[in-house]
Amino acid sequence: MLKEELEVTAFFARIDIKEDEKEKYLADINKMFNYVEVLQEPDVMGLKPTTHVTELRNVWREDIVKPSPRDVIDQMLNSAPSKEGTFYKIKKVVV
């Protein structure tokens, strides 16, 4: 990984990295890359990738609207760093 690549990845990951932190991240992440290089070694021709060990299937329930308990809604909103009424408040998106 090059410094420019780290900057692009940090943007994708939405993590602000200071200039003086970049060297350490690069060294550690490149060490990880070298470590996982061993995965190129085995012959995996014809093998299907495993995403989950269990077969994922839809979990159905009756389509009945249940009211959300008021205390849960309040509790959710109380956890918000900023709110107004029953809305989460964020910085202006469309200027």
Add this chain to the structure above:
Amino acid sequence: MNNEILKIKVKELKIKICSCEIKSEDVIKVCFGYIKKVEPKVKAFLKLNDDQSLKQAEKVDNKLKSGTKCGLLEGIPIGIKDNIMIKGETMTSASKYLENYVSPYDATVIEKLKDAGVIFVGRTNMDEFAMGGSTETSAYQKTANPWNIERIPGGSSGGSAAAVASGMVPFALGSDTGGSVRQPAGFCGIVGYKPSYGLISRYGTCALASSFDQIGTFAKNVTDAALLTSVIAGKDYRDPICEPNECIDYVNDIDNPNSLKTLKIGVPKQIFDYKVDSEISKYFNDAVNKIKLALGEVVEVDIPAYKYVPALYNVIMCAEVSANIATFDGIRYGYRSTNGINLNDEYTKSRAESLGYEVKKRILFGTHVLEAKNYHRCYHQAQKVRTLLINQIIDAYKKCDFIFSPATLQMPVKFGEMLPQECDIFLIAANLAGLPGITVPCSFTSIGMPMGVHFMGTRFSDVKLFKVARLFEKISEFDINKYPTFDLT
């Protein structure tokens, strides 16, 4: 009453409480009295619920006096890892990001434990968002190994392991993504169990890597771990991977070895490819000999793909971490930076300022392996190697019923020192293949620290796994009634 009461088996303690021979209130008082003495040395808990626990215990005693039916774990104290939600309580996952987060609902396992009548004495320390194997990445404190407080307890569920090992609580819950219950259990000399993937609901638990995550149990002995598992296992429509098994009693038949008559134990020949601590090696070989004499046949199994386990785990785990931790954006809950000038800036600064280095490193690595140019070479390839490993393990089970190994290849290190990546490959393999695993204490080494062994079963062989662990517990010379001593002056 003294703290000896905390050392009797949970099953017996429950009978004493339910028959009103002893009061739950007294048990909780003793529990907190002991915690106050030991906790300053061990630092297993992030939060203790003294007052609330006492009130709960009083309620239990009143309920029992009035003749109400006794729950499965009525009045018994428990420690809960700080990444499992209890309604109305804070849950930090040992991160600054969730410092003031209050859980709006109960995790499924907590609902079940409440029904069973347990008393939640406190929240146990862990690595931040369960990322680590030493509990040192916690944003709040370092937990000590009760057997030697200069050494790590392991992790990420190090707080739960240390709390049980030191005798502060008889059992605890943890979560296990890559050995995070079984590795600290091994380091602290207790029993640690991770179920088959899909046996216990993760609803209400903070996700790390969803294709590996499972909630697991800690106890001083196999029977108590099985008892706790019986209470929390079972289907849950709120966790889509939770298999629709009916509730099973893992304790009832645990001492009946009949179903294990022709037991075959497989030992991977790959153990000898690694640098293993000399005492771990010695005691493991002794354990193998004891199994040959008392339990059944021991055969060698060959799983060459064990070699790829740490690399495989790193790629897939970090990729899943990068997706799961994306939810922490500072908008709906958690930490929000006041330094952001626009929405995107707010995201990036909120995350940068509140997440620890290890977490950010894993997110960055995980994001990078998922980028279009790396996806096939890294992530997709890792998923195929995962299939290779699973196929080889399935093949190995044609020759044996359980795969037996040391829990870890090294002893717990001092704070700040690093364990080799290969240290817990035999534990991580169970997560990669979705199999159940249990660590059972085996011996004390010359430095006075415990070492553990690990049994891994086939998928949903959990009932048998508890039985084989119980059989081993009986033939092992490890004294489960021994507790670490502390200079409490």
